[in-house]
Amino acid sequence: MIRTVSRAALAATSILTLSAPAFAHMVFEQTQSAPGEAFSGVLELPHGCEGAPTDTVRVTFPQGFEAAEAVEKDGWTLEVTEDTATWSGGSVPDDAHERFAINGTFASDLAPGDIVFPVSQMCGDAVLDWEPAVTLLDPALQVTVGDLVLNGAFARATLPNAPVGGGYVTITNSGDTADRLISASSPFSPDVQIHEMAVVDDVMQMRHMAEGLEIPAGETVTLAPGGLHLMFMNITEPFVEGETVPLTLTFEAAGSVEIELDVQSFGASGSHDHDAHAGH
Structure with a gap:
């Protein structure tokens, strides 16, 4: 079963911030939108962390991405704060793919350009940081x-x-x-x-x-x-x-x-x- 959970409906949760080299291979299936438009973003894991399975995925919502929601997944625990959505407790093998989805609306006063959604992919102690972007058109x-x-x-x-x-x-x-x-x-x-x-x-x-x-x-x-x-x-x-x-x-x-x-x-x-x- 898939459900949508609003960040406003969940209590704020403290998430440990980790660091790792940035990569540029995780992208949204839909890469364009416009100020004032609703956006449904689907991210697909391209791979694991050098052989290790992925157990946690965290997406950071950028400023101007309003009424943000995240889609729950069977086998994963979803926590949503004011600024992030974190799926944890699952397991995606290194050679497998899995999709994670968010919904929201871009503020009408945002300027056209690229809006980055920082993503941390965690595989045990290993972390990959990604910067998928959505281009807001004029x-x-x-x-x-x-x-x-x-x-x-x-x-x-x-x-x-x-x-x-x-x-x-x-x-x-x-x-x-x-x-x-x-x-x-x-x-x-x-x-x-x-x-x-x-x-x-x-x-x-x-x-x-x-x-x-x-x-x-x-x-x-x-x-x-x-x-x-x-x-x-x-x-x-x-x-x-x-x-x-x-x-x-x-x-x-x-x-x-x-x-x-x-x-x-x-x-x-x-x-x-x-x-x-x-x-x-």
Whole structure:
């Protein structure tokens, strides 16, 4: 059974602060939000501590993350204070994965940018410290079409003579019915496809979603490196960092919208240049 526990409903608990070198491999499944928006964050442990199983996970809530809650897990004890959520008493083997979830709302007066949620992963006496971040996008730079809000549109710079390029964007459906992204087009490519990454026979593979991508009612779908994305096939010119790539997205219900993808560095995650510019 999974339950949600509010930090306001639990007494403050003193948590021992430990230290260890910081790493940068634990990330939120959903990495973007905006000031004033509700946020459901899911963190996945990437591994244990050099062979030792994980027995405690503590997330520190940053300033401006309001009405914070944490999701209880069977086999774990959850303690929530004014500033932290701590799961303890469980055991995740070094080669296994486990998810831990929090909910809350980003204050409306927060400035756009990266909001870090410090995480301590404890394996007996060993501790790994992580700094997963959520990028708050500027609401003034959102693009709206029908019930859909598009934000954080970007592409990665391509290497010389690369035949393909990748495009990414966050789509929020504020309506009561689902919509579907059915096609994409750009003068940079004769064929822009919607792709997903899927594990087939223990091998990560890329699959063309010919049927399109559903945008469920009341939910946010993020196209990001390593997951759902737009693949520009046989690009006609390179994606150059600092420039933009025009893109038209067509939705089943909302219709078509023109946006521009900010071209970031080759390995960018979208956390520094997050604007989705409306086309002219």
